[in-house]
Amino acid sequence: MLQNVIQLTMFIVALALVLNVWRLCIGPSLPDRILALDTMYINTIALLVLFGMHEQKTLYFEGALLIAVMGFVGTVALSKYLLRGDIIE
Amino acid sequence: MNIYLEVTISLFLLLGGVFALIGSLGLARLQDFFMRLHGPTKATTLGVGGMIIGSIIFFSATEAGLSFHELLIALFLFITAPVSAHIVGKAALHRQIACEERTRNIPWQRQSDNSDSTS
Amino acid sequence: MNHLIIAPVLLPLLTAIVLLLGTGRPPRIQRGISFISVCAQLAVALVLLSIAAGDQTLVYALGNWAPPFGIVLVLDRLSALMVALTASLAFFSLWYAARGNDKPTDSLHSVMHFLLMGVNGAFLTGDLFNLFVFFEVLLIASYTLLLHGGGAARIKSGLHYVLLNLIGSSLFLIAAALLYGLTGTLNMADMAVKVANTSAEQAPLMHAAALLLLVVFGLKAAMVPLYFWLPRAYASASAPVAAMFCIMTKIGIYAIIRMYSLVFGTEAGLLANVASPWLWPLALITLTLGAAGALAARELRLQIAYLVVVSVGTMLAGVALNSVAALGATLYYLLHSTWVCAALFLLADIIMRQRGATSDRIITGPRLKQPVLLGTVFFIGAAAVIGMPPLSGFIGKVMLMRSAVSDEQTFWLWFLLLASSIVMVTALSRSGSTIFWRTENRTAKADKADHLALAAVMALFACTLALSFAASPVVNYTQATAAQIMAPNNYIDAVLSHQTVEGVHHE
């Protein structure tokens, strides 16, 4: 059962990703797109966590952790670009 | 793994998945940026949190001993999610992105409808 | 186990590191370190050359992992020759650069040594992916060197050069991955064995990989239709860099020779000689377009750059002929064209400095400060590069012409070689007579050329003269090299039977 639930949840999260990318494409504003991307990062983390359970391996933990860190930095940089242009001042 | 554990994990996972989907749905269907900002910031983050709890239980049950390291991911997420939301929101504010008309106290329209202003 | 084989890679690497860590030291010290290192590299290269002349193929297993599992360096006649050529070129380029052509000093010298590391690594490695890595090392160094000194022309041509080569690197990766995906190995000797046993189903994929590699190496070698980056890039590079770059096209040629003799050579079964049908016509077109470009050039350095293209066409034609005689001739010609073109680039720099604002444009300009001396040197260089007797270019061309076998080969090769020669005569006599003879009634305000810089140029030309008058030993070496290349089994046996040092990695 658990495997099926995991697969189902993965599918749900993947669906969420599709919704995110849709928002990313249509925008309309740049902050919208950044937000969509940030959400994608978070959903990807979910996907990795689920995948680890699916494979019964803890190998994907570092990946998820890193996506959390990197997604944050990416979002900050992108937003700062809209605010200041010069992201490192 | 016993069935109760499996059900617990499944619940956490499904709940998390639903929250994640709702967050993304909000992002997809709400009308203006600032409204859309709420979905991912909370629902999605919480959704991932739920899945992580599920994962912790799962690995603690399958591997020898407790497995807490996924908690770290949740920690990072909960630290960073509000900051991300803040900085994106700030950018949107700066760009004065069109809001739904019914939004009250739109900062860059302060001059026109000061009546409703707080403070 | 002879650690000397890896010295051509490590010496320049450590030199570059030392130079960068010593940033801020006076240029004198930086130049000194750089020059001592390049002398040491030259000495090492000559020792390696003499070792390789013993017809023994030496293998150096990095990390003590036996081939085909680890990366190997392989020293045979060909790699030794190329390493020695590189060292000699570096010696003269850095000598010239050290006479004030190297500002900012630290970055030029260090990156030049990085380049040497990459070039030597590419020549020595026996591993396809490692070849890619060294290609990247030398490319990134070459990008930096090309832009050395700045200015719009360099930036523009540099942008083209960099972007094209980035695509080239991607293609290399695709080809290497494909070959790995089919043969399951990256060791070139091992790959040769596997390729030779390819099944008919796999052959088309292998063929695709082989031709992709040809595109990659063709881009490096500046073969038509991939030569576009070369003329402007060489013409705009600073003199010591342009001189050093004369080895760059040869890396492509080396890779073509190595790959299409060892892995896709005559003994490659279904994939035997897959490159030859392409190489031959493309080489001849390269030759033709290079000659046309030399005639058309409006600047001296651009003209020399097109002469490089001509030499590329000539060498590729020799490779395409695919015989010991032709390959021997090609290797001889390779030495010749590298030295001569490098010397001409350095000379062009001296000329250009004396002409002031007229620079190297082939128009009337002020009289040179040392017209007779520079004119004489230019004349000899021009005669050599055209292939006028008794200089090395002539010897190389005659050897190459003699190696044509079929009537069709003979006709096209001879016709185009001779026609391009006469076009080059016309082109260089025009540029030479304009620059040295058709002068304004005033002498340039510039200083005389630096004695030692001039000496570097003359010494480089002296190498060409030595190549002409002491041709016999060189020809013997290149012919023996060609024979070794055409019998790849020696190489394969040497690599695959290599014994690692006992004691480590053995349980």
Next chain:
Amino acid sequence: MEILISAVIAILTSCGVYLLLRGRTFPIILGLTLLTYAVNLFIFMSGRLNTSASTIIGVGDQYADPLPQALVLTAIVISFAMTAFVLVLALRARAELGNDHVDGRNSIEEIKS
């Protein structure tokens, strides 16, 4: 899945190549990045599709081919270095040539005049 992966690589390549053929530095760099993804996936695929495997000894009982992975890692690092370089070069070109066209000309301007 083989077809899907092939299609993904094909799409990445096509998009990358199309952008590479643009005239301005920035889209070209985007194209280069896309092409790099395609190439990295291609190298990766030279180890074939390995699900439920790992390259860590002791984890699981199936092992994927680790070599292509190591090659991709090297390729990623190198292409990162190259991207950084070409990006700064693009800036330098913008400064020296006055615009961001790869040939140093502003074609709209040329068409107008």
Next chain:
Amino acid sequence: MNSVTYKKLFPHKLLSIFMLGLWLAMSNSIGLGQWLLGGFLAWAIPYFTQAFWPQSMVIAKPWLALRFLLLVLWDIVIANAQVAVLIMGPRQKLQPAFMRIPLELKQDFTITLLANTISLTPGTVTVDLQMEEGYLLVHGLHVDDVEATIADIKSRYERPLKEIFECSKT
């Protein structure tokens, strides 16, 4: 060892403890080796990065802090459900509003904590902080009464934070 050198040697005790816990969690092991290594890192990293984070935070009331933490977690979970309903419900019914929340807090760190808390708890996101004018700009997804919401936030989150971090000494 005087207090200055002590403070220099152990700049963020709380952080150090937190990091040790993190290390053990990350390595998924509580062997002695991990304690030693984690302990070393928990000391060394704050020590070497202290220039980046000069002012140390001091928790005046640890129990209050714990209570606050649980409160926030509770709020996150419960109110998230509300937001979920809001998102899924009819869009036209939502009544969004911007709110300026005047700040009593003075320190960067506590203001940041407040802002983040506001963002994490449902229905509100901090979109701007104006230090000079001393207010947070918050966007609410569905706000019936702006003034009431502001007051609620101030009492529910700002006050405890002020007590935990800023009301200690000085």
Next chain:
Amino acid sequence: MTLLSIILLPLLGALLPVYTERFGRTICAYSAAIGPLCALGILLGSSASVFSGHIEQVYIAWLPAIGLDLSLRLDGLGLMFALLIVGIGLLVVLYARYYLAQRDSLGKLYALLQLFMMAMLGIVLSSNLLLMIVFWEITSLVSFLLIGYWSDQSDARKGARMALTVTGAGGLCLLAGALLIERIVGSFELDAIFAAADQIKAHASYPVILVLVLLGAFTKSAQFPFQFWLPHAMSAPTPVSAYLHSATMVKAGVFLLARMHPALAGTDGWFYLVTFTGMATLLFGAYNALFKHDLKGLLAYSTISHLGLITMLLGFSTDLAVVAAIFHIINHATFKASLFMAAGIIDHETGTRDMRKINGMWKYMPHTALLAMVAALAMAGVPLLNGFLSKEMFFSEALHIESMGMFSWVFPLSATLAGIFSVAYSVRFIHDVFFNGEPVDLPKYPPHEPPRYMIVPVEILVGLCLLVGIVPNLTVAPFLQAASLAVLGHDMPDYHIAIWHGVNLPLIMSFVALAGGLLMYRQRSGLFAFYERKYRHDEKIMFESRVQFSVRMAQMLTDLIQNNSLQRYMALLIGAAVVAIGYALLPGIPWPQDFALTALEPVSLLAAIVLTVGALGTVLLHHNRFAALLLLSVVGLVVSLIFVRYSAPDLALTQISVEVVTIVLLMLALYFLPQITPNESGAKRVGRDIILATAAGLGMGILTFAMLTTPYQTLSDFYLANSVSGGGGANVVNVILVDFRGFDTLGEITVLAIAAVGIYAMLNGLHLPLPQADGDGRRWDKEPHPPILSVMARILLPLAILVSIFIFLRGHNAPGGGFIAGLVTSVALILQYLASGTLWMQERLRWRYRRVAVSGVLIATLTGVGSWFFGYPFLTSTFDHFHIPLIGEIELASAMIFDTGVYITVVGATLLILAHLGKLAQTSHSPRPPTSKAFSGADLNKGDD
């Protein structure tokens, strides 16, 4: 060795004058003469043995591999030519001493002349055809310098180029011919070639060989239609003309004909080609010579005509014709050299060479006049002078050729006609210069006799004309005999050189020529007018315009192909790759036969859709650069998911970290670039690009699919088996990186370090306009460092570093390693830059990133070098397990040190790139007033300046 010294002596002589020039002109001349004098001595010394039929030979190996050796021979032909070359050369040395103006460098002239002499001697003494070609081309090269001696004159430069191009091209044809001969004979040695003469003539490629060799000879000897370079070579100083166009350069061609006579002559092809070329040249030269107003022009065309005569004789190929040809070579050399010298004297003394100005010189310089007149009469073929003798032989041979059947009369007829013209121009030379009234407008007036010694060479040569003309048997006979022997290969035919053979047809032809010539000269005014009308084209202009035309064509071609458009170059490169794949897969794409495809997973399908949207979105939105950047990130994210899906967590980690760093980098750059990509591709371009892109994608897709479905055998079992036991790590990918293939990694971090160094250099002094507003014209936010961000970033720093250390330490056994750890550290520090700014960071982090990066490479390298001390190859790793009480087992591996090097390099390089790029705004200037529209779409229309 004496033979070699004959060639080398002038070469030594070439160096001396350059040195001795400073000691005065006379010493310079003496020093120049030493070499040739010695050579002359040696030659004369050897002549006796040559006369006796002995051929002296020398062989020194140079390049036996291709048959190019120093193989020399001194036979009769060589001796005769060598004597002419050295003898006349010596006279020219003496003459030039007085001819050359003070401002011209005598040393340079002597050096070049002697270099030329060396090359000429090489040609005539070579016993190896390839060696002869070597010297042959050297004469072309040196003549270029000699003709261009007065390089400030346009005529000299153009004449020099023309001569070089024509004779150089001929030399290359000759080379091709020689190589073909060698293919048949197997050697370049003349003896071998002569021995294989029949074989050559019977060979299928004989016609080609013949044409190629003749092209060499004809261009050099200025045969029609290649004659045009010679008159323009007259812009050389007269000593040069006297030397090159009497005895040496132009004679090389006829020498070649004589030399190759045994190997190639005797066929119809030879007869027709050589004879008629010679005949055409003979008539063409003679006709034109009459009408030249330039003294040297007249002599030049006369030279062409006489070369035609010699060629024609060699074409006849009869024994006596060959003898006559050789004889005329000698005669022409003597009288033409003296005439050139006389012309030079007149030019020297009057300042002009225009015969319309020069009149009545008899009065001013009777001595010179007398000598010139004698020489001119020799040229006209007047009895008692040497020219007469060989011309009589020519007439006689022309009468004897009957191989043309009923058309054989053309030979005597053309010979007589040429004789008439020859007499006419010789008479003109005498009458128009020395008589014909008073000089007109001379630049130097009054002219007088030249310095005494300047005229000595003329005297000697004219003396020779007379001596040979009067007592041929006492003077030239032995030389002639020896030379003929060398050419014919057998003893001289029975012939008799005499002034008086009785009244025969040749004598009558001579008288017709004499009378006709005089008559023609009387009627010159009408002829001149006719000539002026009919014949006005200048070969120099034609040649130059042809060269110009080919240069323009080359430029058009080059500009057409090489249009400096990167878009085209890219398209070609990608097109080449597509063609490569397409061509290889043409015979059939290997579809899987019995391969079980893996099942399609829904989640993967969704991920693929996301990736596709991302990729296509990047393309479709690429005009909006920032949006494209966001979509690109999506692609990167999905790619890392693919890595995860297919069991490559290390790759996913790397991909995701590099991705973010790259995005940050792209944004740092984008700030300074236009925010919008203009829509500048036309529909055609877009169509082409779409086709190319589709083809490339299709190719890659097919390759991927074919590869995925092809079984393969890999080395990887070895890595899996040895990773723990041999490399000490469970993470095989990491062990490959730091151990099995650590050398790759060393190269890779070197690339990173070099990139950092290069970027550092590029950023140095880079000034970019600072945009004051974003793409929509909005001013930037006033707050550079949002406090919430700064606070959180600082909290995250220690945590992130903790994570990076964790990833580093675990890397050998779990996903991670030095590279990823380095990126995490860098990103943590970059976050500080983002949140708090460069200045803030500079106060806290005083690293010099370039040094850091380089140090990392150094550490990695030294780790590798360390294994030498244990007797192992570079980069051999070692590891061991240590058991420590209470803690347990600890593994220490040298590879960890290597990985530390990687870590440090990554941190240093990444931070260098990002931090320095971030600092760019501080170092850049702001050239524009901060208007809100400053850096927006308008930027593209206005162009930046």
